[in-house]
Amino acid sequence: MDNAKIREAARHLNQSQSLVVLTGAGVSAESGVPTFRDALTGLWAQFDPQQLATPAAFEANPKLVWDWYEYRRDLVSKVKPNAGHYAIAELEDMLPQVVVITQNIDGLHQAAGSSDVITLHGDITRHKCYANCKGDPTLIDIRKLKWGHEAGPPHCPYCDAFVRPDVVWFTERLPVDALDRAFAVSAKADVMLIVGTSGVVQPAAQMPYRAKRFNGGYLIDVNPDQDALTPIIDLHLDAPSGEILPQVIRAMRTSA
């Protein structure tokens, strides 16, 4: 990687007053988080995501969908944040305002220490009432519930509806508060650090456009490959995030 590019990224980041970090599956690649499709192995290989990740699927077979998420939650519980997640968390100590918007549901930004994370697609480590009986979302801590795990999902302690994972399923709308805030902070971002996203899934892919259009935001993209956002990017760091982001942090410290 060209050192001049790293220094250029560091210079822009050091000047930022309102940084947004937008992340996708790529930031977790070096942690070994299996993607949705990669996790469809063994017993699960016979299923299609549409059979496992929609409200209709849950209504038709709550135990099947619950078991699938238990399995994936178990996979995620065994992985750890990588150097890219830690570098993003470190930015908080160096800059006045850092908000992370992630499409990932693995909770690794929070585990690495990022304190302001907008989870656009939910979080596989959290659960909520299927009826959202006390508002959207009605979060439920399943560690406090007693039920026969082999029977499928537990029941909401308030209304008796099923408990479900707090993730966005196909055909569902994104959480309104998270989406509103993501749009708002993106429109005010002076720098957006985009890490490990193909930039094709909406509405996350709109965030860089908002930063550019509303605030002339400077766009830095960290991705070993080209992606759908490449045409509007100001600076492309074409390397894995776990390798390049710690170098960017070091360059920020030496040039600050």
Ligand code: APR
């Ligand atoms: N560092 C940085 N980027 C990487 C790395 C890495 N180590 N490894 C892969 N990438 C890049 C890939 O080149 C690709 O452009 O990360 C991107 C991952 O793209 P997707 O798999 O499409 O992930 P994402 O953009 O997060 O997809 C959005 O789609 O499947 C749904 O809900 C799911 O949240 C996901 C959403």
